[in-house]
Amino acid sequence: MGRIDYLHDPKAPPANSVVPSVVAFVQNDADEVLLIRRSDNGRWALPGGGHDAGESISDTVVREVWEETGIKAEVIDMSGIYTDPGHVMQYDDGEVRQQFSICFRARPVGGEVRTSDETTEVRWVPPADLSAFDIHPTMRLRIQHAMDRARTAPYIG
Template sequence: MTGRRDYYHDPNAPTANSLVPAAAAIITDDHGRVLLQRRTDSGNWSLPGGAMDIGENLQQCAIREVKEETGLDIEITGLLGIYTDPAHVIAYADGEVRQEFTVTYRARVTGGTLAVSDESSEVRFIHPAEFDGIPIHDTVRLRLRHHAEGRDALHLG
């Protein structure tokens, strides 16, 4: 897998040269499973989401990215947190090294049909008991843990 490499609290990480606002969504079903996609660029399971486009707000970004990456329509129901840890950088093949800046929303499905995109090899709802057995980056595990804790306070960090 090529195209992207995540570094997290890694002293050998390259220095960030960009900062791009992004949005992601925690979407659960009636059984408590969380919608995840297996990324084609890293092989890791991740929350659907991506970079904000000019002319949209972050909620619109989350809704658009989920539709593009999973085929599902969603409604934002809340905010899990703002994740901006400068110790998480993402290096891309084109030389961009992006510092994390992701607002993660809570959401529910309102329509659509589950489907993979060119960014994913698989998309499905996964029970939290399975998380330890699949490749998930530490920063996504942090968000999944915050969700599982059912915390009232937003994560700001």
């Protein structure tokens, strides 16, 4: 299924759904960031996905990181909540989803990097190299906020 992101674009279709979702800012002991290349739009991103009924939000983080990357993760804390109504994602099936994403910091506790149906590549990336990757501006904001350890409270916006 393909995906088109619209960010404050007057040509964007109106949203017809909101799905609580998570992304995980996972850093290893070398401070490298776990990135995926999404199979639906070809862009690089933090691993993540929709929250399922019957699971806690931290379980969603752990499940999504595992499913998309093969890495077992442990949630450390939350770095932000992102609900910009000007960011919508249009899917091939007609869904147009308004952004509602919670970003969590996590650390790897096991597993081996692998791809999935949702990922075409998975890499550990040094922070200094992040600018070379095609990452959507809203995802860059999440990464920037998660990397800011001086922040005393999560970003809410």
